[in-house]
Amino acid sequence: MEKGIVIKSTGSRYRVLYGENKVIDSYIKGKLRMKELRTTNPVAVGDNVLIEIDRKTGSGIITEVLDRRNYILRKSSNLSRHSQIIAANVDQAFLMVTIILPETPIEFIDRFLIAAEAYRIPAIILINKTDLYGKEELEKMDSLETMYRKIGYKTLSLSLKSSNDLEPLKLLIKDQVSLISGYSGVGKTSLLNILNPSLNLKTEEISDYHKQGKHITTFPEMHKMPFGGYVIDTPGIRGFGVVDMDRSEIYHFFREIFKISKDCRFHNCLHLDEPDCAVRKSVEAGDIDFLRYKSYLNIMETDDRKYR
Ligand SMILES: Nc1nc2c(ncn2[C@@H]2O[C@H](COP(=O)(O)OP(=O)(O)OP(=O)(O)O)[C@@H](O)[C@H]2O)c(=O)[nH]1
Ligand SMILES: [Mg+2]
Numbered sequence: 001m002e003k004g005i006v007i008k009s010t011g012s013r014y015r016v017l018y019g020e021n022k023v024i025d026s027y028i029k030g031k032l033r034m035k036e037l038r039t040t041n042p043v044a045v046g047d048n049v050l051i052e053i054d055r056k057t058g059s060g061i062i063t064e065v066l067d068r069r070n071y072i073l074r075k076s077s078n079l080s081r082h083s084q085i086i087a088a089n090v091d092q093a094f095l096m097v098t099i100i101l102p103e104t105p106i107e108f109i110d111r112f113l114i115a116a117e118a119y120r121i122p123a124i125i126l127i128n129k130t131d132l133y134g135k136e137e138l139e140k141m142d143s144l145e146t147m148y149r150k151i152g153y154k155t156l157s158l159s160l161k162s163s164n165d166l167e168p169l170k171l172l173i174k175d176q177v178s179l180i181s182g183y184s185g186v187g188k189t190s191l192l193n194i195l196n197p198s199l200n201l202k203t204e205e206i207s208d209y210h211k212q213g214k215h216i217t218t219f220p221e222m223h224k225m226p227f228g229g230y231v232i233d234t235p236g237i238r239g240f241g242v243v244d245m246d247r248s249e250i251y252h253f254f255r256e257i258f259k260i261s262k263d264c265r266f267h268n269c270l271h272l273d274e275p276d277c278a279v280r281k282s283v284e285a286g287d288i289d290f291l292r293y294k295s296y297l298n299i300m301e302t303d304d305r306k307y308r
């Protein structure tokens, strides 16, 4: 019996890292001892597992999934009640965004941040491709950083196409399990190739026509960093995990809105059009950023079903 960590999951096969850097293709046999979870994948990237080695085939057999500290879910489809675990045991989540090529909308960032907030996973915003930015883009980047720093999020800007000091980022990644998410084509995989040149992962130019990525990474995969720590590269999904949150608690995960909501007249205020709403007053006074409030309104309006 060996203890290992799942670094890739492609349906029924799992790649497990164990011992001193040994990798073994594994599968599940029989019933796994696990908590009840309605998911389509019982074992996910980041799971700590016990394996036995099948002497005949050389494959690993996963016999047990150890307790998870946390996990990030994604609904298989909007209508489905089944979810898929994207990753387990994550210390922090990076959201890589770009101002152009492709443009990452604020609402997308906020959806990611509230999901991370709900999972209690610290989120860090990485702004990539600064080499492409002119005056206008740099201004946009600046106001984005100001907006998120004001409410306590860490942001880092970087470029992978010019000599750029990646030391601050490496320090954050070192000895942690990090997940990296973001639109297709922002440069997630390119970053990993730079942090660990022996990886040689596939990346691709974004399409000239759509100015979007081509979804090159198709499965989440965990990579070991030579300086310590692991990073889970994810496919450029149009959204992070969906969390089971009630519509009435969405504002709990907008940290600055939540903080001020204690001053609303009604304890069940949703900050829409209730009288004496401290949140709306704060938005009017410019203390809460209007863009954040707008994301909140949009999420309240459109995601009625998804968040239940
Ligand atoms: N100019 C510029 N291009 C970059 C930078 N970082 C990445 N790119 C390019 O962006 C393109 C997409 O990069 P990928 O690393 O494949 O993007 P990804 O986020 O992994 O995309 P998916 O796997 O589809 O989710 C590649 O052509 C990279 O060379 C950067 O800092 N500046
Ligand atoms: Mg990729």
Ligand SMILES: [Zn+2]
Pocket: 261, 264, 265, 269, 270, 271, 272, 274, 276, 277, 278, 279, 280
């Ligand atoms: Zn209110």
